[in-house]
Amino acid sequence: MSKPVLLDTLQDQLGTSSARHCELPMDERPHADAEMTRVLKTKPVSMASDPSSGAITFWRHDPLHDVVRPMADHVIMTFPAEPVPFERRDGKAFVKGMTRPGTVTIIPAGSTSRWDIHRPLSVLQLYLPQTTLNRVAHEAGTTEVGDLVERTAHPDSITSRLLVSAADALDGCAALDALFRHQLTDLLATRLLAAHTGTAATIQPVMGGLSPKVLGRAIERLRSDSDADVSLAALASEAGVSRFHFCRAFKESTGLSPHAWLRQHRLEQAMNMLRDSNASVVSVAAALGYSSQTAFAAAFKKLTGETPSDWRSRMR
Known part of the structure; x- marks a missing residue:
């Protein structure tokens, strides 16, 4: 790994104390x-967080000229919009470039650097605790976890696409969104272990699906109309396997990830209620756990191409 060396030059280049911030x-x-709120001087457009996985945020911010202090979590970011020129200074290192779509920037926990971004910018960020990275590595059968490599506008369309999908796939339904976020974070952690550590991790493949009995219990929990916990951790615990192995074995058995299966099930429930009852669209949205009629309608149209009201009119 190319580790940043923060020596006395920080005092001159960043205007900070010569003390090594990463030793906090x-x-x-x-x-x-x-x-990030302090540096960007605004609040995120959207943010979803979970203690077991980390947080995903989407920002739109003005030009900035500031030092990012050492943080407790790793920050992985990608830029979904047009290129913007920037400079990044870290000790003796200096990078000048463009925040191009399809690239990622990785700020390992504990590092510090000065950023100069010259135009307004949109950015998606994953805040990843080291404990999450360690857990995923353990569940994936990796014996050694290398340090994350610091990257700046590094070409990686796979990681970038995964992170951008976070903004596209959140539906406004708490259960669906949490399940998707857990899957996405674990998948991103797996990708980081394989492509962005000093020693590339070897991920052990998952062989076979879930047994019929275990799969049946998982589907029963996902089908539940009660307040049953359908988090990835709960599903995996009941199956007696890790989150990493549960996701892959469930997809092997059903052809769908747990999130995609639950989303399809909720869509079928919505269609049945819209077709077979006089319940209002607001009532259907509430019954299925959506935060608003607007969120439900957007999710429904994304999957069917029609609004709930238009679909109901056509089916009757």
């Missing part, structure tokens, strides 16, 4: 969302 104890480093 973990509990004294700011959370990534708090530090």
Whole structure:
């Protein structure tokens, strides 16, 4: 790994103390969302977080000229819009480039650098705790977890596409969104282990699906209309396997990821209610756990090409 060396040059280049910020104890480093809010001088357009996985945020911010202080979590970011010129200074290192779509920037926990971004910018960020990276590595059968490599506008269309999908696939339904976010974070962590550590991890393949009995229990939990916990952790725990192995074995058995299966099931429920009852669209949205009629209508149209009201009119 090419580790940043933060020596006395930081005092001149960044206008900071010559003390090595990365030596701050973990509990004294700011959370990534708090530090990004300070640096970007705005609040994220959207943010979803979970203690077991981390957080995903989408920002639109003005030009900035500031030092990003060492953070407790790793930050992985990608840029979905037009290229924007930037400079990044880290000790003796200096990078000048463009924030192009299809690239990723990785700021490992504990590192610091100065950023100069010269135009307004849209950016998606994943805040990834080291504990999540360690868990995924363990579940994937990786014996050694290398340090994340610091990257700046590094070409990686796979990681970039995965992170961009976070903005496209959140439906406004708490259960669906949490399940998707858990899957996405684990998948991104797997990708980072394989492509962005000093020692590329070897991910052990998952062989075979779930047994009929275990699969039946998982589907029963996903079908539940109660407040049953359908988080990835709960599904995997009931199946007696890790989150990593559950996702892959469930897809092997059904052809769909747990999130895609639940989304399809909720769509079928919505269609039945719209076709067979006089329940209002607002009532259907609430019954299926959507935060609003607008969120439900957008998710329904994304999957069917029609609004719930138009689909109901056509079916009757």
